[in-house]
Every structure is written in C-alpha cells, then in structure tokens.
Amino acid sequence: MASAMLNSTITGLNSTGSYYSVLEDVAKYNVQLNWAERLWAAWYLWMQNDVLATGILSFVMHEVVYFGRSLPWIIIDAIPFFNKYKIQNTKVPTWKEQWDCAALVLLSHCTVELPQIWLFHPIATYFGLDYGVPFPKWTTMAFQIVCFFIIEDAWHYWFHRGLHYGPLYKNIHKLHHTYSAPFGLAAEYASPIEAMLLGFGVVGTPVLWVSIVGDLHLLTMYTWIVLRLFQAIDAHSGYDFPWSLRKLMPFWAGADHHDLHHEKFIGNYSSSFRWWDWVLDTQAGEEANKKRRERKLAQIRAKKAQ
Numbered sequence: 001m002a003s004a005m006l007n008s009t010i011t012g013l014n015s016t017g018s019y020y021s022v023l024e025d026v027a028k029y030n031v032q033l034n035w036a037e038r039l040w041a042a043w044y045l046w047m048q049n050d051v052l053a054t055g056i057l058s059f060v061m062h063e064v065v066y067f068g069r070s071l072p073w074i075i076i077d078a079i080p081f082f083n084k085y086k087i088q089n090t091k092v093p094t095w096k097e098q099w100d101c102a103a104l105v106l107l108s109h110c111t112v113e114l115p116q117i118w119l120f121h122p123i124a125t126y127f128g129l130d131y132g133v134p135f136p137k138w139t140t141m142a143f144q145i146v147c148f149f150i151i152e153d154a155w156h157y158w159f160h161r162g163l164h165y166g167p168l169y170k171n172i173h174k175l176h177h178t179y180s181a182p183f184g185l186a187a188e189y190a191s192p193i194e195a196m197l198l199g200f201g202v203v204g205t206p207v208l209w210v211s212i213v214g215d216l217h218l219l220t221m222y223t224w225i226v227l228r229l230f231q232a233i234d235a236h237s238g239y240d241f242p243w244s245l246r247k248l249m250p251f252w253a254g255a256d257h258h259d260l261h262h263e264k265f266i267g268n269y270s271s272s273f274r275w276w277d278w279v280l281d282t283q284a285g286e287e288a289n290k291k292r293r294e295r296k297l298a299q300i301r302a303k304k305a306q
C-alpha cells in the first residue's frame with residue numbers, strides 16, 4: 001500500500017478525505033518536499049491502491065502525450081506554409097486518413113496496450129522499482145534515460161529488421177506500412193503483435209535495468225516514455241526542418257531517417273539513432289544504394305586486378 005511505501009518520508013496524514021485535503025496534509029507535515037513531490041505523494045496516499053494509482057497515471061499520461069504531441073503535426077499538415085518542409089510534400093494526409101488512423105490507435109491503446117500498462121507496476125516493483133518521494137536527482141534520471149535510448153534502439157533495430165522478413169512482414173508489419181508517407185498519428189499504427197514486440201523494448205528496457213542495476217524511479221520511467229513517444233511521433237511527422245535535432249546531432253535519426261524507411265520499405269530500421277544502419281550497411285535511399293554499388297564495383301575491380 002501507498003502508506004507503507006511512503007511512510008518513511010510522509011507523516012501525519014489523513015488519507016480518508018478528498019484529494020485536496022490529503023494534499024494539504026502532505027504539504028503541512030512535509031515541508032521538505034517540492035510541489036511536484038507533494039502532488040505525487042498525495043495521489044498515492046489518496047488512491048490507497050498503488051497498482052491502480054500507477055495504472056491510471058500511466059494510461060492518462062500515454063493518451064495525453066500521444067494525442068497531444070500529434071496535434072501540432074495535424075495543424076502543421078493543414079497549413080500550406082509548412083509544405084516546403086514536408087519530406088514527401090505531394091502526399092499530405094487527408095482528414096479521413098488521420099481519423100481512421102487515430103481510431104485504430106485508440107482501439108489498440110484500450111485493448112492490447114492496456115494489460116501491458118497495468119502489469120508494469122507489479123512487475124517493476126517486484127524487481128525493485130521505487131515510486132516514493134523525494135524524486136531522484138536529475139543527473140541520475142538523465143544518465144538512465146540516455147542508456148534506455150541506446151538499449152531500446154538496438155532492440156528496435158533487430159526486431160524491426162526481423163519484421164521485414166517476408167512472412168513476418170506480410171502478416172504483422174505490413175499494417176504499419178499502410179502509409180508510405182507517414183504522419184505523427186501513425187507512430188503507433190500497428191498490429192497488436194508488433195505493438196507488443198516493439199513495445200517490449202520500450203517498457204522492458206527499464207524493467208531489465210532495475211532488475212540488474214536495482215535503481216530506478218517511476219518518474220524516470222515516465223520521463224523516458226514521454227521522450228520516446230516524442231521521438232516516435234516526430235520521426236513519423238514527415239517534416240524535416242532546418243532546426244531539426246538531427247542537424248545538431250548527426251547520429252540522431254529523426255523524421256528524415258524514418259520517412260525514407262516508409263517510402264522505400266527497405267533499410268533504416270533503427271528508431272532513435274543512425275549507427276546500427278551505418279555499421280550494418282542497411283541505410284535506405286538512393287545515395288546509400290549508389291555507395292553500395294560503388295563499393296561492389298571496386299571489389300570486383302580489385303579481384304580482377306589480382
């Protein structure tokens with residue numbers, strides 16, 4: 001229960017009233033906590049059921065972030081000024097396409113993804129996930145999140161590349177490739193099997209981390225999920241701006257990388273970074289094909305010369 005979990009730092013509580021009365025009590029007796037920590041602690045104490053408290057928080061957060069982050073892209077698609085930044089600028093999604101896509105994504109969130117979201121709390125706390133207050137240091141959070149990005153990117157590369165194998169592509173991954181010019185909402189437009197397989201990299205990485213390292217806070221997990229959702233939605237946005245993150249960090253994948261994957265169907269399999277596709281020579285697009293051809297020709301010439 002929350003009270004058992006939080007008692008070491010939270011004292012003098014009346015958890016039977018409204019959320020605001022619990023919050024007032026937390027604030028009165030725990031002046032050392034900042035406002036965010038007080039809101040967080042009061043939520044768990046008021047709910048009196050930690051699995052339910054985390055479940056509701058996770059579900060609401062996922063919906064708000066997913067559709068909230070997709071909204072600016074829906075607006076940008078409707079403004080002609082931005083068309084010059086759209087990568088496949090002749091293929092602007094219609095309202096119907098976006099509506100159908102949002103409906104399937106919402107259905108997937110409420111069915112296949114719901115048990116995953118609900119099971120996260122009991123599984124992760126079994127392995128030692130902390131969800132009490134105070135929150136961890138931001139430096140600890142930042143370090144762990146960078147590690148999650150690197151690990152999840154590797155998972156995504158191999159499983160996504162595997163999903164492009166004939167029968168797996170036809171039966172599972174083809175649905176995600178419905179849109180050859182993707183848009184923000186299409187980030188999670190996928191079959192339930194794909195949602196579980198690739199979603200496991202996102203949720204399983206922090207679980208694996210806490211089971212080995214033994215140190216992880218739920219807030220770090222939430223920050224990671226929010227950033228990974230931003231990454232996925234932005235990568236599907238179809239827009240590459242002069243100020244896009246990849247211009248600052250050339251190894252960042254971004255929309256430029258994933259848009260080409262949707263257009264060409266082959267190559268560019270990783271999620272956040274470009275290094276797996278660089279090292280394993282699976283870059284998509286004409287330029288990469290040309291380089292591959294040149295390398296092959298050079299090999300043949302070298303063989304003949306021997």
Ligand SMILES: [Zn+2]
Nearest residue numbers: 160164173261
């Ligand atoms: Zn694919």
Ligand SMILES: [Zn+2]
Nearest residue numbers: 176182236258
């Ligand atoms: Zn995609």
